Amino acid sequence: MALQRRMIRLRIATPLLTIIPGLALIPVCIGLIKGIHIGGIYIIFDFIKASISPSLETEVIVNSLKGIQVTISIAILSWLISTIIGVILGFATSNIFWSTFSGVSWIAIILRRLLSILRSIHELVWGLILQSLLGLNPLVAIIAIIIPYSALVSRVISDQLDALNHDALKALRNIGSGPLSALTTATTPQIFPVMTSYGGYRFECALRGATLLGVFGMGGIGTELQLTLQSLQFREMWTSLWILGATMLAAEKSIKYLRLHNHSIKQNKKGINLAYIFIVALLSICLKWILETKSDLFSSINLHQIDLPTIEGLNIALNSLNWLSLINSTLITTFLAAGIAIGTPPLLIMLMPSKRCLEIQSFFWAILRLIPPPLTALLLMMSTSPSIFVAAFALGLHNIGIMGRLLKESVESQKDNIFNAIHTVGAGERVSWLYGRLSAQSSSYLAYSAYRTDVLLRETSVVGVVGGVGLGWQLQESLSSFAWSEVYLIIFVFTILTMLGEAFNEQSRKIWLRSEDKQSSKFSVQT
Amino acid sequence: MFFRNRLLLVISTLVSLLGLTTKPIFSQPTLKIGGIPDQYPEKLNRLYGLLSTELGEALNVSVRYVPVTNYPATVTAFRTGSIDLVWFGGLTGVQARMQRKGARIIAQRDIDAKFHSVFIANKSSNIPVIKNINELNVLKGRRFTFGSESSTSGRLMPQYYIQEAGLKISDFNGGMPGFSGSHDATIALVQSGSFEAGALNEQVWKDNLKTGRINYSRVKSIWRTPPYADYHWLAQPDLDTRFGKGFTKRLQSALLGMNNNSKSQAKILKLFGAKKFIPAKVTQYNEIERIGRQIGKIR
Known part of the structure; x- marks a missing residue:
């Protein structure tokens, strides 16, 4: 009885639970405001002012366009290759594959664990390591994205495969089909729609990833952004930002149209055609880039050895760094950033639920998604003292953009009957919103939040590099000192942390999804 | 319409892949x-x-x-x-x-052979001109930026002299210095007031003085390091x-x-x-x- 009562109380509280993490804003804002100074306020003001007057000089525009060409090409190539590898690995690491072929599924579990190591390391970290292995080569960025993304795609595919209804497969096997043909015939039609919508999402990620790698000198528009920000040329920076923004927006819209089209939801023809035109345009941009850089891309792919770790070296590294404080600040950054990213969107939607406010919010979220977090951190550090809060805030802001869009889309796609029912009995707009709209979404939103926290943990390495925080910062320091033993240890610790985070995330996701199986499908597909 | 578009997609993808197989042209080194x-x-x-x-x-x-x-x-x-x-x-x-x-x-x-770094400060910070190395102490608790983390004149030597003066880099405001990335960026950040002080390559500083990119009313040089x-x-x-x-x-x-x-x-x-x-x-x-x-x- 007592247990039952507690569970009921928990269910009522879920919409509020989505907002509570937003409390992280309090310490972060205090931390930011404490460090703020007059010179910095002017800088932020200049930055915002420059947004409406980007530089229109031919040279600047040409540079930005060249940059976006590289970024788009890196994104397309890495996305294409990682999707292909991911699908193959996805089949090869599913329980159903191994039990169909050999009757045992434990091999699949081992393979999946191995792949999760590749997944646990952020593409930026891969990029920094590969730079040392391959030197100056445009392939660095491409391979850096391919490695973790292949592992991510393969996980989604294998999860989906194992969750399928396997009656068709059994039937085919019983009538004597070979294992391979039976497996492909039985599963492909069911997997295909998942792949198309997940594939679209992954392309957006690839575009963001390629931009981010550019910020760390691996080419493309990210490099332009970083260089212009570094020298405070905000008008030039906004030229690149608007071009990147237009590309991102076109990509997001096209993917949305194609996804709805694939799910046979009625769409206007114009949108679909525009989406196809956009895709062909992207592909030709990519093709042009390949032809231009093919001598660089394929001339000298030779691996350059880096020092392998010795026990003595590792021992020195182990003793020379303050691991406890590094891990501690990494985790604090993650939780603060997660709190901001999870709590802010529902809070803002609840405070300002009108249609127009939602449009304004989604515009701001688009801008937040656009700017890579290390650049936000750099901008913030020009106006406030460097601290853990800067890193957390920069990371949080970027992820508000992602969480906010997700919440808006899922809230909009649901029916209004509960909201209307609560509203008509006399509840205020906000309360009706809280219990009518948010409540239905909150469990799956929280489940997705658990996943996002996991992503955030990986992303702390990114802001850490510029924000001077945690393992990310130490990684950059060690890499620039060519202290390989430290680099190996840092990556090892990071891998352990993110794998623990993933285990924790899976557990909490199960809790949030226990009663909301149907709701969850659109969220879980994004993992 | 649907299939035609799909076909277009497939073709362009194939063409993209063809580009991959083209052999590089070998030329003179x-x-x-x-x-x-x-x-x-x-x-x-x-x-x-x-x-x-x-x-x-x-x-x-x-x-x-x-x-x-x-x-x-x-x-x-x-x-x-x-x-x-x-x-x-x-x-x-x-x-x-x-x-x-x-x-x-x-x-x-x-x-x-005899290179120098200069320490610069934003005028509104009221950091005084430094006459000898021990006076670098005045930078304690200030917002301070280096250039790139691997720069000799923008980090290594300045940090060395700061430590010689008995200061730790964790003594700066925020518990650590900034890393602007380049010498020009250090000037921009100190001049704008983002950081109260910074250290950079003397030649770049002089070059910026000559070309008139320094705003004397906002930034000044406070110390020149010994040669290295x-x-x-x-x-x-x-x-x-x-x-x-x-x-x-x-x-x-x-x-x-x-x-x-x-x-x-x-x-x-x-x-x-x-x-x-x-x-x-x-x-x-x-x-x-x-x-x-x-x-x-x-x-």
Whole structure:
């Protein structure tokens, strides 16, 4: 009885639970405001002012366009290759594959664990390591994205495969089909729609990833952004930002149209055609880039050895760094950033639920998604003292953009009957919103939040590099000192942390999804 | 309509993949030159563009400038042989020589044997001019920025003198210094008030003074460090086998022979902030190596 009562109380509280993490804003804002100074306020003001007057000089525009060409090409190539590898690995690491072929599924579990190591390391970290292995080569960025993304795609595919209804497969096997043909015939039609919508999402990620790698000198528009920000040329920076923004927006819209089209939801023809035109345009941009850089891309792919770790070296590294404080600040950054990213969107939607406010919010979220977090951190550090809060805030802001869009889309796609029912009995707009709209979404939103926290943990390495925080910062320091033993240890610790985070995330996701199986499908597909 | 579009997609993808199989065109060896990105990219593009033309004519080989966007990547690019001749700072040069055995120091500028860093401060910070090294204490609790984390004049030597004065880098406001990324960025950030003070390459500071990019009402120089050896040209050990016997020597004399009588060479030297290039010795950088080890940038 007592247990039952507690569970009921928990269910009522879920919409509020989505907002509570937003409390992280309090310490972060205090931390930011404490460090703020007059010179910095002017800088932020200049930055915002420059947004409406980007530089229109031919040279600047040409540079930005060249940059976006590289970024788009890196994104397309890495996305294409990682999707292909991911699908193959996805089949090869599913329980159903191994039990169909050999009757045992434990091999699949081992393979999946191995792949999760590749997944646990952020593409930026891969990029920094590969730079040392391959030197100056445009392939660095491409391979850096391919490695973790292949592992991510393969996980989604294998999860989906194992969750399928396997009656068709059994039937085919019983009538004597070979294992391979039976497996492909039985599963492909069911997997295909998942792949198309997940594939679209992954392309957006690839575009963001390629931009981010550019910020760390691996080419493309990210490099332009970083260089212009570094020298405070905000008008030039906004030229690149608007071009990147237009590309991102076109990509997001096209993917949305194609996804709805694939799910046979009625769409206007114009949108679909525009989406196809956009895709062909992207592909030709990519093709042009390949032809231009093919001598660089394929001339000298030779691996350059880096020092392998010795026990003595590792021992020195182990003793020379303050691991406890590094891990501690990494985790604090993650939780603060997660709190901001999870709590802010529902809070803002609840405070300002009108249609127009939602449009304004989604515009701001688009801008937040656009700017890579290390650049936000750099901008913030020009106006406030460097601290853990800067890193957390920069990371949080970027992820508000992602969480906010997700919440808006899922809230909009649901029916209004509960909201209307609560509203008509006399509840205020906000309360009706809280219990009518948010409540239905909150469990799956929280489940997705658990996943996002996991992503955030990986992303702390990114802001850490510029924000001077945690393992990310130490990684950059060690890499620039060519202290390989430290680099190996840092990556090892990071891998352990993110794998623990993933285990924790899976557990909490199960809790949030226990009663909301149907709701969850659109969220879980994004993992 | 639907299928036609799909078909279009497939075709364009196939064409993209075809591009992948095209074989690279082999040509004469190209001398790839580069440098650490210590200043605005536009300036570096102009400088290395001119130098590429000049060296190409003098040595009768094709020369290409390979831009790199951060200091450690430049060292890595040298180690992996992506660049043949690199303009390194003191610290990055030592790092590069340790990773590429047999690399040869070709030359330095006349100003590099006795190079200096300057400490600058935003005027509204009221940080006083420093007369001797111990007075660096006034920077305690201030917002302070270095340049790149691997810069000799923008980090290594300034940090060394700060520590000599008994200050720790965790004594700065926020518990750590900023890293602006380049010398020009340090000026911009201190001038704007983002940071109250910073340290950078004296030559870049002087260059900015001359070209009128410094706003005297907002930023001033507060201290000049004692001299130390800095920038130098470093070449791959195998240039002679790739470009012909005696190539390294010819390369060296081409650089050392630059003077202000030639209009194009004068332009290059001016962009480098020097009157001429002079020979350099490995021993000049022993002190940098020692300090590099002490601060942990050399292992």
